Amino acid sequence: MANQMKPNSKHLFVGLCLLLMASIIAGAALGAIPIEGSDMYYGLRNGILHHEQGNIAQQVFFSLRFPRVLLSAITGGSLAVSGLIMQAITRNPIVEAGLTGTSAGAALGASLVFVFTPLLPGLVPLFSIHFLLPAMAFAGALAATLLVYKMSGVNGYVQATTLLLVGVAVNAMAFSGIGFLSYIARDPQARSITFWNLGGFSGANWLQVGISVMIAIAAVTYFTKKAFTLDVLQLGEKEAVYLGLSIRVTRRNLLLVNTLLVATLTAWCGVIAFVGLIIPHLMRKYTDGTHRPLIAYCFVGGAILMVLADLAARLVMAPAELPVGIVTAIIGAPIFILLIRKQLFY
Amino acid sequence: MMVVVQNMSLQSGTNYRLRDISATFESGKHHIIVGPNGAGKSSLLQVIAGSIPPSSGNVYLNEQDINNLSVEKIAIQRAILSQQIHIAFPMKVLDIIHMGRYPHKNSEVIDHENLIDQIIQSLQIQSLQHRWYQSLSGGEAQKVQLARVLVQLNAAESPDQKLLLLDEPVSHLDPQYQQEIMRQAQQLVERGVTVISVLHDIYLALQFADQLYFMKNNRLLYTQSLKEQLLPELIEKVFEVQVEIGVHPITKRPFIIYL
Numbered sequence: 001m002a003n004q005m006k007p008n009s010k011h012l013f014v015g016l017c018l019l020l021m022a023s024i025i026a027g028a029a030l031g032a033i034p035i036e037g038s039d040m041y042y043g044l045r046n047g048i049l050h051h052e053q054g055n056i057a058q059q060v061f062f063s064l065r066f067p068r069v070l071l072s073a074i075t076g077g078s079l080a081v082s083g084l085i086m087q088a089i090t091r092n093p094i095v096e097a098g099l100t101g102t103s104a105g106a107a108l109g110a111s112l113v114f115v116f117t118p119l120l121p122g123l124v125p126l127f128s129i130h131f132l133l134p135a136m137a138f139a140g141a142l143a144a145t146l147l148v149y150k151m152s153g154v155n156g157y158v159q160a161t162t163l164l165l166v167g168v169a170v171n172a173m174a175f176s177g178i179g180f181l182s183y184i185a186r187d188p189q190a191r192s193i194t195f196w197n198l199g200g201f202s203g204a205n206w207l208q209v210g211i212s213v214m215i216a217i218a219a220v221t222y223f224t225k226k227a228f229t230l231d232v233l234q235l236g237e238k239e240a241v242y243l244g245l246s247i248r249v250t251r252r253n254l255l256l257v258n259t260l261l262v263a264t265l266t267a268w269c270g271v272i273a274f275v276g277l278i279i280p281h282l283m284r285k286y287t288d289g290t291h292r293p294l295i296a297y298c299f300v301g302g303a304i305l306m307v308l309a310d311l312a313a314r315l316v317m318a319p320a321e322l323p324v325g326i327v328t329a330i331i332g333a334p335i336f337i338l339l340i341r342k343q344l345f346y
Numbered sequence: 347m348m349v350v351v352q353n354m355s356l357q358s359g360t361n362y363r364l365r366d367i368s369a370t371f372e373s374g375k376h377h378i379i380v381g382p383n384g385a386g387k388s389s390l391l392q393v394i395a396g397s398i399p400p401s402s403g404n405v406y407l408n409e410q411d412i413n414n415l416s417v418e419k420i421a422i423q424r425a426i427l428s429q430q431i432h433i434a435f436p437m438k439v440l441d442i443i444h445m446g447r448y449p450h451k452n453s454e455v456i457d458h459e460n461l462i463d464q465i466i467q468s469l470q471i472q473s474l475q476h477r478w479y480q481s482l483s484g485g486e487a488q489k490v491q492l493a494r495v496l497v498q499l500n501a502a503e504s505p506d507q508k509l510l511l512l513d514e515p516v517s518h519l520d521p522q523y524q525q526e527i528m529r530q531a532q533q534l535v536e537r538g539v540t541v542i543s544v545l546h547d548i549y550l551a552l553q554f555a556d557q558l559y560f561m562k563n564n565r566l567l568y569t570q571s572l573k574e575q576l577l578p579e580l581i582e583k584v585f586e587v588q589v590e591i592g593v594h595p596i597t598k599r600p601f602i603i604y605l
Contacts (some may be wrong), residue, residue, distance in 0.1 A: 091434040232445050244421025244449035291438040
């Protein structure tokens with residue numbers, strides 16, 4: 001708690017933003033094919049202006065590498081903010097989308113799309129898969145989140161330990177559903193389910209980036225507008241009601257927006273756990289604990305972590321690549337255990 | 347604010363938490379509810395606060411039925427100090443005091459900076475305002491919560507329309523803080539605010555009450571103005587202890603001795 005650095009330091013925030021830009025450039029430059037600065041510039045210019053295709057490096061940069069790095073940044077930022085919001089609602093530091101059923105529910109919804117759309121060919125032209133996938137992920141995420149939330153509430157008050165335990169159970173249910181789907185699926189679909197459950201950005205494209213940017217901006221703006229409400233929630237639900245906060249409506253809206261955000265991103269890149277846990281924990285040390293700065297810090301911090309994790313996933317076993325979910329879990333799981341120990345013994 | 351409770355009962359399932367309670371809480375007085383554990387004191391306060399709707403009967407705040415008032419609307423005129431609030435994440439004292447602005451966040455009339463400065467000064471917590479809430483002692487933390495509650499109450503403006511509820515506000519605090527917090531409440535009473543408190547400490551109740559309410563077994567048994575002679579039989583019946591009541595020669599307030 002006692003910290004040398006002044007809370008909400010502008011210098012630190014600017015520093016984080018610069019670090020994010022540096023990470024994005026590094027993420028775009030490094031990989032199976034290294035890309036130079038000039039190729040980035042021409043690749044971007046030709047791509048945007050629909051000019052004739054340049055060399056291989058320029059094409060790789062514009063259609064593969066750059067959207068991938070941007071999607072990983074948006075995803076990391078959004079998952080960190082979403083973890084922060086879940087923690088604010090439950091007043092508990094060991095809660096995030098990967099642990100409360102939200103991500104697993106989204107994964108189940110998306111697996112259904114992978115397995116059943118090939119069986120119903122008429123469906124896909126009607127609803128483009130780019131919208132069907134997030135829509136089903138949202139439905140699954142919402143169902144799982146509501147189930148966890150309703151089951152862990154006593155008289156409308158949610159107990160954090162119960163929430164985590166019910167989350168474990170609902171996660172197990174969702175993953176058994178996913179397991180069943182990949183068992184009955186044909187080989188390519190099964191592979192895409194497996195890969196997707198480990199999380200990764202290799203399928204990133206500009207359409208996904210566009211949709212994610214819109215949803216992320218909308219959600220983060222909404223949360224920032226509700227920053228004071230999130231602060232007041234820290235007094236506990238009873239006190240928040242005394243202050244005139246209508247708790248049911250507030251909690252429902254926050255959960256809905258949060259689920260939409262997590263589900264959309266999970267639909268593209270699969271289940272990536274622990275980012276929503278580590279980043280808010282870290283950023284609380286550098287802010288005054290109010291949610292307006294915290295949301296901004298968490299978004300930038302989460303984006304940096306994810307861009308670097310994705311870079312690591314591409315470089316560790318190059319030219320093959322690791323699913324990024326494995327990288328975040330290796331970093332995140334020990335921190336999660338430390339957090340639980342800290343809660344138990346301090 | 348005038349608070350009227352009429353034949354009000356509160357049930358959960360077949361259990362009565364409050365049974366047929368009627369009382370009138372006039373403005374500008376300190377009303378203190380006492381009674382043994384589980385008598386229903388806090389439940390009564392919760393109903394008056396508007397956080398639990400009564401199962402039958404009526405509660406009126408300034409002649410308006412509480413069932414027709416939204417939590418947002420009630421929060422503009424009444425504030426509640428509870429016992430000990432735990433905050434899970436590190437936060438600054440000043441940010442917690444600012445939370446009292448919440449029900450008035452869209453008001454352009456109130457000069458909050460000025461109001462908050464005044465309240466911090468009157469509670470003498472200037473030295474605490476930039477500290478982390480988690481580093482405070484129990485008594486200091488409770489003064490900070492009182493500051494937040496006073497910001498919400500904004501008693502500078504039409505104090506006779508305001509209601510302050512204290513739910514065991516000084517349990518587990520040192521005598522110094524008990525006195526400080528109760529005296530702050532007393533100052534508000536003198537300005538015309540209605541204060542209704544739940545206390546289990548009968549010494550404190552006798553020191554500060556204008557009107558005493560004895561509860562037992564979910565019923566309101568007696569109401570007694572402290573202008574009258576307080577009868578030891580009342581306390582003996584409610585608390586099942588033998589007492590003697592004296593009157594302090596200087597303050598003229600009653601005090602009790604357990605026999």
